[in-house]
Amino acid sequence: MxxxxxxxxxxxxxxxxxxxxxxxxxxxxxxxxxxxxxxxxxxxxxxxxxxxxxxxxxxxxxxxxxxxxxxxxxLESFSSDVAPMQHFLEKYRNELEIDPGKQSVKVYxxxxxxxxxxxxxxxxxxxxxxxxxxxxxxxxxxxxxxxxxxxxxxxxxxxxxxxxxxxxxxxxxxxxxxxxxxxxxxxxxxxxxxxxxxxxxxxxxxxxxxxxxxxxxxxxxxxxxxxxxxxxxxxxxxxxxxxxxxxxNSAYRRALMKASSVDTVITSAFSGRPARAVFNRFIQEVETSDCEILPFPIQNELTKDIRGAAKEFAVSEFQSLWAGQGVGSxxxxxxxxxxxxxxxxxxxxxxxxxxxxxxx
Incomplete structure (x- = not known):
């Protein structure tokens, strides 16, 4: 020590x-x-x-x-091969009433x-x-x-x-x-x-x-x-x-305080890179879809507007609720x-x- x-x-x-x-x-x-x-x-x-x-x-x-x-x-990356995933993500944008996703993304x-x-x-x-x-x-x-x-x-x-x-x-x-x-x-x-x-x-x-x-x-x-x-x-x-x-944000905090250790999973749905999060609707639907999850940081950039709006509107089901297995405490x-x-x-x-x- x-x-x-x-x-x-x-x-x-x-x-x-x-x-x-x-x-x-x-x-x-x-x-x-x-x-x-x-x-x-x-x-x-x-x-x-x-x-x-x-x-x-x-x-x-x-x-x-x-x-x-x-x-x-x-993190420097660019992709215009994002149409299938963007099409899949539109349903979340529609629910949140935000603009459609772009057909190419650039990460600096x-x-x-x-x-x-x-x-x-x-x-x-x-x-x-x-x-x-x-x-x-x-x-x-x-x-x-x-x-x-x-x-x-x-x-x-x-x-x-x-x-x-x-x-x-x-x-x-x-x-x-x-x-x-x-x-x-x-x-x-x-x-x-x-x-x-x-x-x-x-x-x-x-x-x-x-x-x-x-x-x-x-x-x-x-x-x-x-x-x-x-x-x-x-x-x-x-x-x-x-x-x-x-x-x-408040919705994230509430989700953490309700979760137990068995509620976390490792997922790439939000960012394209494996991360442990509290399981929610977004993870379930992305991972069970036929749509290929794109690599980090492209996938992260594609979901950024959805995650941002979900924070603003207090919708935990569309947020990346990162948490370790000690969350139950x-x-x-x-x-x-x-x-x-x-x-x-x-x-x-x-x-x-x-x-x-x-x-x-």
Whole structure:
């Protein structure tokens, strides 16, 4: 644990996952950081200018270190071969009373520009998913004393990250919500589905860098057990989705609080990349149709307007309700400080002392 706390200057060995799509508001990230854990801006889909604005907004709320999460994969893509899927999706657009879908889609990538923003804004930690940053970008970040956290779902991926110069590896068990970091989804169409305990044990035995556990973690008992195993810390996403400071919309929040662990499935219906979500009508109908799901990020771009309208109109059946298998533990919406207090087994009024006690 000490290696993690020292490496990225934390008091509490907890990382708030970099959930893309507007969940990681400046208030959420700052409150996590102020409590002594690592808050993370989910910047995977952001433009460079949007990221700069988010960073500056967080800095207005905290002077503590926080991270930025980026997709290591190049999102730049174009397709005009989308007519069958767009035709299928029109029924949802009709129900939501929004405009028809376009017959071609273009997705832009801002990774290099976002790395420049990270350096310009003096961000101390970058985490990545879906692969390994290029050697050029890694060198650029390292020259500016940026610590790198990489998501891995098997030992081969973890070794690639370590060899490339990453400082900390997150072991993402198949229990994790949303998109896991599996590098090759052609080889692993549903993601590399290794359970968290086995994955952590394998990483601890084979790696010489701090290992952080992620996937279905929802309470203090699990965290204590993982730390006793030797994990340097834990990363949680689902638990923070219902934080009062999170950008999660009301229909999504209600769905999470009603769901149990058996209600999540791994699906590519929304994005074209396997991700764990609460099962709903959209998943059922897309996966049982004869229409081929397009690869990420094309499928993600095609469903973007539907997901956006569903958020606006509070229709959970058409939203990507990303959630890990620990979702059944969520019963209330709480402030970040209460969530962190519960995760480390302290009363809320004791949270000012959390970091000091864990550092001892």
């Amino acid at each position: 000490g290696k993690l706390l020292e490496t990225i200057n934390l008091h509490i060995p907890i990382i708030q996952a970099g959930m893309a799509g507007g969940i990681t508001t400046p208030k959420l990230v700052a409150e996590v950081a102020n409590a002594g854990a690592l808050g993370t801006i989910g910047a995977g889909y952001m433009s460079a200018s949007s990221l700069r604005n988010e960073i500056q907004a967080v800095k207005q709320l905290t002077d503590k270190p926080f991270a930025v999460n980026l997709f290591a994969a190049n 990538d801002y990774l290099q520009e976002k790395v420049y923003v990270v350096i310009e804004q003096d961000i101390p930690v970058v985490s990545t998913a879906f692969g390994v940053l290029s050697s050029v970008l890694i060198e650029r970040l390292k020259k500016n004393d940026v610590k790198l956290i990489g998501m891995a779902t098997n030992l081969d991926e973890a070794n690639e990250l370590v060899e490339a110069g990453y400082d900390i590896i997150v072991a993402q068990g198949f229990e994790a919500g949303g998109h896991r970091g599996t590098f090759d989804v052609n080889k692993y169409p549903n993601g590399c589905n290794v359970g968290l305990l086995s994955l952590v044990q394998e990483f601890l035995y084979n790696l010489d860098v701090p290992v952080v556990a992620a996937g279905g973690i929802s309470n203090n008992g699990q965290i204590d057990a993982l730390l006793r195993m030797g994990a340097a810390g834990v990363q949680l996403g689902t638990k923070f989705l219902v934080a009062k400071e999170a950008g999660t 969520i019963v209330n919406e709480d402030p970040v400080v209460d969530i962190l207090a519960s995760l480390i087994g302290k009363d809320t009024e004791e949270t000012d002392q959390l970091g000091l006690e864990l550092d001892d």
